[in-house]
Amino acid sequence: MPRRKSKVADGTNPPALTDDVLRDIFERMVRIRSFEEEAGKLMESGRIPGALHLYVGEEAVAAGVMVHLTDDDQITSTHRGHGHLVAKGGDLGRMYAELFGKAGGYCKGKGGSMHISDVEKGMLGANGIVGAGPPIAIGAAFSNKYRGTGNVTVCFFGDGASNEGTFHEAANMAALYGLPVIFLCENNGFGEYTRQDRHQAIRDVADRAAGYGMPGVVVDGMDAVAVYETAGEAIARARRGEGPTLVEAKTYRYFDHVGVRGMGVVYRDDSEVLEWRKRDPIDLLGSRLEELGVMTREQMDTLQERVLFEVREAIAFAEASPDPTPDQLLEDVYTVTAGAR
Amino acid sequence: MTAVESTTARSLTYVEAIKEAITQSMREDPSIFLAGEDVALYGGVFGTSRGLLAEFGPERVVDTPISESGLVGMGVGAAATGLRPIIEIMFMDFIGVCMDEIVNQAAKMKYMFGGSARLPLTIRTMAGGGMNMAAQHSQSLEAWLCHVPGLKVVMPSGAYEAKGLLVAAIRDDNPVIVIEQKLMLGRPAEVPEELYEIELGKAHVVKPGSNFTIVALGRMVSESLKAAEVLSADGLDVEVIDPRTLQPLDTATIVDSLKKTHRAVVVHEAVRFGGLGAEIAAQMQEEGFDYLDAPVGRVGAPFAPVPFSPALEREYIPNADKIVAEVRRILGKQV
Numbered sequence: 091m092p093r094r095k096s097k098v099a100d101g102t103n104p105p106a107l108t109d110d111v112l113r114d115i116f117e118r119m120v121r122i123r124s125f126e127e128e129a130g131k132l133m134e135s136g137r138i139p140g141a142l143h144l145y146v147g148e149e150a151v152a153a154g155v156m157v158h159l160t161d162d163d164q165i166t167s168t169h170r171g172h173g174h175l176v177a178k179g180g181d182l183g184r185m186y187a188e189l190f191g192k193a194g195g196y197c198k199g200k201g202g203s204m205h206i207s208d209v210e211k212g213m214l215g216a217n218g219i220v221g222a223g224p225p226i227a228i229g230a231a232f233s234n235k236y237r238g239t240g241n242v243t244v245c246f247f248g249d250g251a252s253n254e255g256t257f258h259e260a261a262n263m264a265a266l267y268g269l270p271v272i273f274l275c276e277n278n279g280f281g282e283y284t285r286q287d288r289h290q291a292i293r294d295v296a297d298r299a300a301g302y303g304m305p306g307v308v309v310d311g312m313d314a315v316a317v318y319e320t321a322g323e324a325i326a327r328a329r330r331g332e333g334p335t336l337v338e339a340k341t342y343r344y345f346d347h348v349g350v351r352g353m354g355v356v357y358r359d360d361s362e363v364l365e366w367r368k369r370d371p372i373d374l375l376g377s378r379l380e381e382l383g384v385m386t387r388e389q390m391d392t393l394q395e396r397v398l399f400e401v402r403e404a405i406a407f408a409e410a411s412p413d414p415t416p417d418q419l420l421e422d423v424y425t426v427t428a429g430a431r
Numbered sequence: 432m433t434a435v436e437s438t439t440a441r442s443l444t445y446v447e448a449i450k451e452a453i454t455q456s457m458r459e460d461p462s463i464f465l466a467g468e469d470v471a472l473y474g475g476v477f478g479t480s481r482g483l484l485a486e487f488g489p490e491r492v493v494d495t496p497i498s499e500s501g502l503v504g505m506g507v508g509a510a511a512t513g514l515r516p517i518i519e520i521m522f523m524d525f526i527g528v529c530m531d532e533i534v535n536q537a538a539k540m541k542y543m544f545g546g547s548a549r550l551p552l553t554i555r556t557m558a559g560g561g562m563n564m565a566a567q568h569s570q571s572l573e574a575w576l577c578h579v580p581g582l583k584v585v586m587p588s589g590a591y592e593a594k595g596l597l598v599a600a601i602r603d604d605n606p607v608i609v610i611e612q613k614l615m616l617g618r619p620a621e622v623p624e625e626l627y628e629i630e631l632g633k634a635h636v637v638k639p640g641s642n643f644t645i646v647a648l649g650r651m652v653s654e655s656l657k658a659a660e661v662l663s664a665d666g667l668d669v670e671v672i673d674p675r676t677l678q679p680l681d682t683a684t685i686v687d688s689l690k691k692t693h694r695a696v697v698v699h700e701a702v703r704f705g706g707l708g709a710e711i712a713a714q715m716q717e718e719g720f721d722y723l724d725a726p727v728g729r730v731g732a733p734f735a736p737v738p739f740s741p742a743l744e745r746e747y748i749p750n751a752d753k754i755v756a757e758v759r760r761i762l763g764k765q766v
Contacts, residue, residue, distance in 0.1 A: 201544060201545060207544045229505040230511065422545060
């Protein structure tokens with residue numbers, strides 16, 4: 091749980107939280123949950139090859155951030171990246187097709203779960219290397235500033251990645267150059283299987299911001315509205331040209347590091363998972379929407395059914411998509427430079 | 432077009448040629464920026480960007496902290512979002528601290544994304560020994576990079592090549608590593624004044640010859656030309672080939688040479704074991720076995736880090752004498 095929350099910047103008002111925005115955040119969270127639960131089943135039944143790192147439990151972070159962004163704002167993602175792309179408006183059919191390794195996937199089956207990306211939507215890739223995102227994110231932010239676009243880049247990373255040198259180099263450079271980037275730490279309490287108190291001597295990754303001369307803020311990552319407001323302040327600050335912010339969202343991974351149940355090695359108690367599930371981000375927001383009269387339970391149920399239907403359609407699309415053919419093996423290694431002289 | 436034959440060629444040093452390539456490219460294309468350690472205010476520790484800050488300003492000529500991972504990663508992110516960065520890694524040895532950004536990010540992004548990313552990224556770095564800078568400031572690590580699909584690698588052998596290959600690298604829409612060499616910095620050559628590029632992936636026959644082929648990388652081209660002169664006294668008419676681009680390698684030009692000479696030696700400053708010479712020799716044997724009258728020889732550094740002492744470094748780095756000795760050894764086996 092967050093121990094403190096500081097303002098990102100004086101005089102910054104979070105963008106208005108309208109009923110439409112609340113419904114939008116809720117729908118994005120439901121889409122992520124549904125996508126990931128079905129993906130988990132497909133992996134465990136052996137229908138998806140390779141490894142999946144599932145985002146279930148962390149939905150409030152991606153959804154609360156992404157409603158602030160347009161397709162021209164970029165994000166860098168992590169190995170746990172499906173939720174980010176779903177929240178950024180990714181096509182579920184092309185996503186599943188990529189997880190299946192099919193030609194109709196986002197990466198024509200060449201990337202898979204860990205490299206899923208949508209450059210057109212500003213999603214600069216999930217990444218198989220922990221801590222690879224921050225330097226790439228500051229490059230995109232540098233580009234936005236250089237081109238004067240007014241766009242921002244959100245760099246998602248975990249508590250584990252906050253121990254990589256790349257994070258520290260990028261944070262220092264972002265603050266030094268005043269880049270429009272938000273370092274969004276999804277602290278789910280574990281670097282792979284190692285609990286946070288066994289991989290770093292601090293409790294709040296946000297403390298590290300002070301070392302680089304940027305604001306650091308802790309937010310309850312299970313509370314989508316809190317994420318929305320805090321990320322909104324940081325994003326507004328970046329858009330105004332006031333530089334980077336480190337936002338740490340305290341969240342939790344319900345499933346294993348890889349897959350749903352993992353390899354059966356016990357590294358945390360079931361009771362801990364159940365404790366976190368009591369503050370499930372979708373339940374929390376759902377109750378709030380009901381109290382506020384923004385959505386009824388029936389409307390939420392209808393939404394969930396519609397999303398599940400879309401997810402099943404997407405899986406059907408993916409399964410029907412052809413495998414890549416051998417002639418595609420050597421394609422896309424290099425760009426044929428236009429007008430090469 | 433491979434290169435412009437200029438009527439305005441004049442003598443320019445290697446370092447000036449690099450600077451001119453960057454300057455003229457930046458004038459031509461506003462999406463190009465240069466970033467690196469001490470490239471702006473100081474003008475580059477080797478002087479390759481002196482004066483650029485004054486002309487282009489701090490937005491386009493960017494001093495960075497000593498953070499190679501951050502620096503190269505910034506280049507990757509900027510290239511993927513519409514810019515054409517030139518990133519300088521001060522010494523080639525320092526790629527050890529940004530290998531992930533080069534190998535796992537820049538090289539693979541296009542392929543991993545199914546072709547949807549475009550990475551017009553140039554990384555310049557200074558390699559080579561001969562200046563008594565010891566084991567961490569003197570290496571030639573081109574083989575590491577040539578091994579990675581998605582990267583292009585060029586190694587200019589003089590001022591003319593330095594300008595033309597750098598311009599081509601900057602204009603290319605892929606990550607291209609440009610390996611420059613310290614010992615050539617002050618060496619002059621005829622360099623056209625106008626902007627020209629040397630086509631990537633094309634080798635250059637520096638000196639035509641009829642009965643022996645030397646394939647030499649970078650600075651070893653000039654050492655090979657000296658060796659060829661010595662060997663002419665033995666009655667050898669040596670052909671010297673400069674691949675210019677190491678990845679993709681122009682095997683065809685090399686094999687064509689074998690068809691007339693039937694014997695070859697490959698020369699590089701890098702450690703011989705696992706060096707690019709091994710790959711070139713293997714390709715010669717695969718593609719040109721029927722033309723070969725002798726095993727392909729290799730000249731490279733011995734299997735040790737680059738030593739500091741001038742007395743040891745002199746012994747370590749390949750030179751014309753060692754090339755001559757290897758050619759004679761090959762011929763000795765032959766006779």
